[in-house]
Amino acid sequence: MLFDKSRLILGTGGANSLAALEEAIVAAETDLVTVALRRVDAAGPGLLPMLDRLGVRVLPNTAGCYTAGDAVKTAHMAREAFETDLIKLEVIGDDRTLLPDGVELLRAAETLVADGFTVLPYTSDDPILARRLADVGCAAVMPAGSPIGSGLGISNPHHIRLIRQSVDIPVVLDAGIGTASDAALAMELGCDAVLIASAITRSDDPAAMAAAMRHAVLAGRLAYTAGRIPRRFHALASTSDDGLAQW
Amino acid sequence: MRLTVNGRSLDTETQLSVQALVETLTEARRGVAVAVNGEVVPRSAWAAVPLAEGDAVEVLTAAQGG
Numbered sequence: 299m300l301f302d303k304s305r306l307i308l309g310t311g312g313a314n315s316l317a318a319l320e321e322a323i324v325a326a327e328t329d330l331v332t333v334a335l336r337r338v339d340a341a342g343p344g345l346l347p348m349l350d351r352l353g354v355r356v357l358p359n360t361a362g363c364y365t366a367g368d369a370v371k372t373a374h375m376a377r378e379a380f381e382t383d384l385i386k387l388e389v390i391g392d393d394r395t396l397l398p399d400g401v402e403l404l405r406a407a408e409t410l411v412a413d414g415f416t417v418l419p420y421t422s423d424d425p426i427l428a429r430r431l432a433d434v435g436c437a438a439v440m441p442a443g444s445p446i447g448s449g450l451g452i453s454n455p456h457h458i459r460l461i462r463q464s465v466d467i468p469v470v471l472d473a474g475i476g477t478a479s480d481a482a483l484a485m486e487l488g489c490d491a492v493l494i495a496s497a498i499t500r501s502d503d504p505a506a507m508a509a510a511m512r513h514a515v516l517a518g519r520l521a522y523t524a525g526r527i528p529r530r531f532h533a534l535a536s537t538s539d540d541g542l543a544q545w
Numbered sequence: 546m547r548l549t550v551n552g553r554s555l556d557t558e559t560q561l562s563v564q565a566l567v568e569t570l571t572e573a574r575r576g577v578a579v580a581v582n583g584e585v586v587p588r589s590a591w592a593a594v595p596l597a598e599g600d601a602v603e604v605l606t607a608a609q610g611g
Binding site: 333334335337338375493496 | 551552570571573575576577578579580583585587588603604605606607608609610611
């Protein structure tokens with residue numbers, strides 16, 4: 299299963315050094331991390347051996363793709379490189395928002411499912427698009443809380459909850475998380491996992507923030523499964539009036 | 546023979562297989578994927594597939610990315 303060990307997926311983008319990234323992965327106690335595919339001369343050595351040494355699974359992405367065609371090609375290259383059917387499918391609409399292009403995304407998802415991939419699409423917080431992605435056979439949906447790298451948190455919690463109710467597959471909050479409370483909220487809304495990159499890798503102390511996120515995900519999940527009390531307009535005393543002294 | 550490898554021109558006097566080309570670019574084996582003219586070449590075929598004049602080759606590997 300996708301989240302047997304950890305409900306925190308770590309994105310490896312944004313880290314200052316491989317050493318800092320390694321510390322963050324260890325502190326996050328994750329077993330699934332994203333990687334991108336780039337030309338060998340630009341990619342730099344050492345990432346994959348480090349991930350292998352830590353024993354974490356690789357979730358390749360199609361970052362940088364703007365069309366379904368490019369994303370499908372990249373996914374096939376990723377399967378060849380990493381010997382996994384997992385693919386974090388990203389098809390971006392523009393470089394200012396980095397929000398998904400829903401039309402291209404759905405098209406690419408349909409093709410990759412047919413090609414045997416386990417497709418995890420990065421999508422918008424649109425419940426209808428999430429349902430369409432589930433309908434074509436995606437293994438999970440990964441809605442953005444807010445734009446990638448923005449740290450704005452979950453701008454429409456109601457939509458995340460609607461997505462949770464709209465699909466029977468795992469929901470992974472992907473993008474926008476800024477700090478631990480955002481990750482906890484995602485889990486409290488019913489998400490099965492969160493994917494965090496910048497909030498950890500670009501923090502002042504990535505290892506400490508990774509640990510914070512690990513605790514937040516655990517706390518949020520526990521709170522969700524424990525079942526929160528309903529919100530009330532007025533107070534409800536927790537102490538009984540029975541036996542109250544009369545003066 | 547002139548190839549385009551990761552966007553750059555490469556002139557070679559000898560016949561090159563995909564395998565031989567990859568060996569000039571990286572020591573890594575796992576985590577490397579190759580496409581010739583937009584088509585993925587499976588690792589098992591690298592040694593058997595010769596490169597031809599004008600081929601555009603992409604050799605990709607893992608990079609940090611969310």
